[in-house]
Amino acid sequence: MIDAxxxxxxxxxxRDAFLISLIVAPPAALLSCFLVLKGWALMGDAVxxxxxxxxxxxxxxxxxxxxxxxAAGMGxxxxxxxxxENSRVKRDTVMGVVFSGMFAVGMVLxxxxxxxxxxxxxLFGNMLGVGREDLLTAGGIAILVCTALGLxxxxxLLHAFDPxxxxxxxxxTGWLHYGLLTILSVTVVATLSAVGLILxxxxxxxxxxxxxxxxxxxxxxxxxxxxACLGSMVAGVWLSFHLDSAPAPTVxxxxxxxxLAAFVNRLRRAGxx
Numbered sequence: 001m002i003d004a005x006x007x008x009x010x011x012x013x014x015r016d017a018f019l020i021s022l023i024v025a026p027p028a029a030l031l032s033c034f035l036v037l038k039g040w041a042l043m044g045d046a047v048x049x050x051x052x053x054x055x056x057x058x059x060x061x062x063x064x065x066x067x068x069x070x071a072a073g074m075g076x077x078x079x080x081x082x083x084x085e086n087s088r089v090k091r092d093t094v095m096g097v098v099f100s101g102m103f104a105v106g107m108v109l110x111x112x113x114x115x116x117x118x119x120x121x122x123l124f125g126n127m128l129g130v131g132r133e134d135l136l137t138a139g140g141i142a143i144l145v146c147t148a149l150g151l152x153x154x155x156x157l158l159h160a161f162d163p164x165x166x167x168x169x170x171x172x173t174g175w176l177h178y179g180l181l182t183i184l185s186v187t188v189v190a191t192l193s194a195v196g197l198i199l200x201x202x203x204x205x206x207x208x209x210x211x212x213x214x215x216x217x218x219x220x221x222x223x224x225x226x227x228a229c230l231g232s233m234v235a236g237v238w239l240s241f242h243l244d245s246a247p248a249p250t251v252x253x254x255x256x257x258x259x260l261a262a263f264v265n266r267l268r269r270a271g272x273x
Contacts, residue, residue, distance in 0.1 A: 008241040016135065017127040017247055020194045021233035023138045024203070027145035027187050029229035032208030033221050034149070034180065038160040042092055043080070043181075044204035046099035048188050048197045050076030052106025055122055055192075060113055066137055066189055073185035076102055081181065125196030127237065127247040141190035145183055156180060157218060195248040203229065206255040213262040228258055 008014040035044055054072025058065050080098050084091040121129070149156065159166040159176045167173045184204070191200040211224035236251030243250065 004242070008238055013128045014237070014241060016130050017237050018234060020127060020130045020135060020138060021237055021251070022230065023135065023142050024191045024194050025229040025233045026226050027142045027149075028191060028200075028203040029207040029225040030146060030149045030222055031183060031187050032204050032206070032229075033211060033218070033225050034156050034160055034208075035184070035204060036208035036212050037157070037218075038180075040180075040184075041205045042095045043077070044184060044188070045201045046080060046095040047073045047076050047184055048200040048204070049099040050102035050106075051188060051192070051197055052103055052122065053109055054106075056106050056109040056113070060109075065192070069189045069192055070185055072102065073188055074182065077181035077185055078178070081177070121196065122192075123196045124199060124246065125192070125194050125248040127194050130194070138190045138194070141186050145187055145190070148179070148183060152176075152179075153222075195251065199248045199252050202252040202255055206252075206259055207232075210255075210259050210262045213259075213266045228255070232258060 009018070032044075035041055051069045051072045054068035054070070054075075055065050056068070057072075058068025061068075076098055080091070080095050083089065083094045083098070087094070089097075118126075155166070155171055155176055158169065159171065159173055159180075163173055166176070187204070188197075188200050191203055195203060207225040207229040208221070210228045211221040214224050215221050232254040233251050236254045237247045239245070239254070240247040240250040
């Protein structure tokens with residue numbers, strides 16, 4: 001029993017997979033709480049898909065992929081915000097148009113100009129192939145994101161619930177709005193090497209949704225989201241070793257199972273009340 005439990009830790013690539021999981025889980029989980037409360041779940045999806053053209057262009061220009069990913073993510077976020085505020089089209093519609101368009105641009109560039117980048121690694125991650133540079137990059141971003149959210153969580157919370165009240169209270173809502181978009185973009189970049197672009201959206205939504213169904217106070221919501229994300233990532237990586245499956249999708253399946261369990265428990269409590 002103990003041998004099976006510790007077997008994955010005998011291999012360096014598995015230890016790195018566990019380490020990157022522990023690094024990216026806290027910032028993604030904390031941010032997911034704000035995205036769920038603000039109704040920005042689709043924004044995480046939009047930014048994660050829109051990063052593809054930036055990654056391809058950075059690869060073509062022999063630049064660090066993180067630079068292209070961040071530039072494309074911020075460009076998508078800013079463009080979506082500008083179009084939503086200056087047109088009659090609703091934000092979710094704008095996000096659908098922008099992220100699908102940028103994702104299509106990335107696919108065309110990838111096919112038209114072959115690069116050394118592996119598309120499956122970009123889309124679905126490569127947790128078993130992370131290196132020292134990936135760990136350091138993700139670690140630096142995780143510290144910055146957790147610090148920013150920890151220092152300004154009350155301001156972000158008020159802005160998520162009632163932007164008008166936040167403005168009346170003297171908060172700089174513009175800075176909060178684009179600051180949250182910036183945090184979203186860099187968090188997606190941090191998760192790029194772990195779960196890839198497509199599956200990153202699960203880390204940015206599901207932990208917050210699980211916590212929202214489980215507790216009522218925001219402080220506990222943050223704690224539950226981080227615990228759920230950390231537990232799911234570690235369990236998913238461990239299960240993937242024994243099931244011989246890809247780590248990132250296995251992590252997402254564990255997160256989904258937790259969400260379903262939280263949903264059933266919420267229905268049970270509502271029925272009992």
